[in-house]
Amino acid sequence: MPTDTANTGAGPEIVTAAFIIIGDEILSGRTKDANLGFIADELVEAGIRLKEVRVISDDEDEIVDTVRALSAKYDYVFTSGGIGPTHDDITCDSVAKAFDRGVSHHPEAVKRMRAHAGDVGVDLNEARMRMARTPDGAELILNPVSAAPGFIVENVHVMAGVPRIFQAMVKELLPTLKGGDKIHSIAVSSNLGEGRVATGLGEIQARYPAIAIGSYPYFRAGNYGTTLVLRGTEMAVLEAAAEEVRQLIRDQGGDASDVEDN
Amino acid sequence: MPTDTANTGAGPEIVTAAFIIIGDEILSGRTKDANLGFIADELVEAGIRLKEVRVISDDEDEIVDTVRALSAKYDYVFTSGGIGPTHDDITCDSVAKAFDRGVSHHPEAVKRMRAHAGDVGVDLNEARMRMARTPDGAELILNPVSAAPGFIVENVHVMAGVPRIFQAMVKELLPTLKGGDKIHSIAVSSNLGEGRVATGLGEIQARYPAIAIGSYPYFRAGNYGTTLVLRGTEMAVLEAAAEEVRQLIRDQGGDASDVEDN
Known part of the structure; x- marks a missing residue:
């Protein structure tokens, strides 16, 4: 089973x-x-x-x-x-x-x-x-x-x-095939290194156990930054968690922008 | 262990x-x-x-x-x-x-x-x-x-x-790190479908148990064919098996050519 x-x-x-x-x-x-x-x-x-x-x-x-x-x-x-x-x-x-x-x-x-x-x-x-x-x-x-x-x-x-x-x-x-509840995602990109947001992100994750938050550093075209991807089945909870992530990035002096998650 | x-x-x-x-x-x-x-x-x-x-x-x-x-x-x-x-x-x-x-x-x-x-x-x-x-x-x-x-x-x-x-x-x-005996490979490409060589290939495989023979069909640029990849640690045995594969392709009316295996 x-x-x-x-x-x-x-x-x-x-x-x-x-x-x-x-x-x-x-x-x-x-x-x-x-x-x-x-x-x-x-x-x-x-x-x-x-x-x-x-x-x-x-x-x-x-x-x-x-x-x-x-x-x-x-x-x-x-x-x-x-x-x-x-x-x-x-x-x-x-x-x-x-x-x-x-x-x-x-x-x-x-x-x-x-x-x-x-x-x-x-x-x-x-x-x-x-x-x-x-x-x-x-x-x-x-x-x-x-x-x-x-x-x-x-x-x-x-x-x-x-x-x-x-x-x-x-x-x-x-x-x-029979599917289950679809997982929605919001991806927020920032121009900060992972280390700058790591502590705050852990706190947000603890407050939203139903949302999975992943952190993905990137290096491209000479720039580095971090994309934070939030996933969950309930859109309202997902959006609330995403807004806390955007605020965290701004509090750390960075720019936050939503990106297409694919 | x-x-x-x-x-x-x-x-x-x-x-x-x-x-x-x-x-x-x-x-x-x-x-x-x-x-x-x-x-x-x-x-x-x-x-x-x-x-x-x-x-x-x-x-x-x-x-x-x-x-x-x-x-x-x-x-x-x-x-x-x-x-x-x-x-x-x-x-x-x-x-x-x-x-x-x-x-x-x-x-x-x-x-x-x-x-x-x-x-x-x-x-x-x-x-x-x-x-x-x-x-x-x-x-x-x-x-x-x-x-x-x-x-x-x-x-x-x-x-x-x-x-x-x-x-x-x-x-x-x-x-x-310590490696073992390196595996060598020979790849022979043909313009025949897998089905044409399958029986003969099985017979060659049975005669060369120390050689692993893989068959990979391809479709590209409007053409189809099959690449046959032979792998083994002993070069002389590998070459003998590869020659049998080339002959099989020719016997079936196809063209055989060795290709870079990577």
């Missing part, structure tokens, strides 16, 4: 998620990950809180253990990578093993791949047909780019690693 | 690592991670195998549990983030707790920060001096950018999250 979803009384409804990136090529530095930033943004919009990300190798035991652990801990798990036609694509079999399920060709996946192969004139050999396999009982995730689908087993959503396909699958999938 | 370092007989010497990115701002998508790709590349050069990456929130229990788990599993652990002066910077205290150590101002860190503050005319208030705190008995990692150092406790190496400082710390740190 997810541990972080006990919603007591009138508190915000919290829906949590983890993201597993499966791929030796990310760990070796050969491929630079482009999927984390994308899904992180999309989950915020969907009202789902991304709590943890793991990058693991194409290793059956690692995949099985990680899927089991995170499936039990969070409401949703998303994965990317390892669902192609080659010998190193072991995500499908490993996820099936994590849930003690068999693997077989999914009739609807076979149909979609045949239709796509006919359209683009590709020979559907045995290796390609491996991409129509899913754990038994899986639901499919539409792949509008190249047909070979992703799939869902329990709360685990398995998607491709190629960013163009991953992004298309996420866009198909997220509207079908 | 690390589990993945039992070097038996004449096999390659394997040194493993994990990387922990600590920061709500990465999970919320606000900040796009720039440190994973950098350290992945640097570790390959240093002969250290990055086996796992986790992105976790600024939460004491999460940091303590993750540091303990990965410190026990791998030879080295590297962390980024959460060592600034503000209330949300809890990495130092959390790492100390993971190893049941106290926290105090490190005399050499205080000295370096005083010298730097004098140079740049910054007031060293209490909040800034928090950055001179380390777990008891820690060694320092030089910060050539802004003085506030990283630190080492047992096999855990704690560094800043700001990419410019993180990168400088990694460059200072890695030459001091």
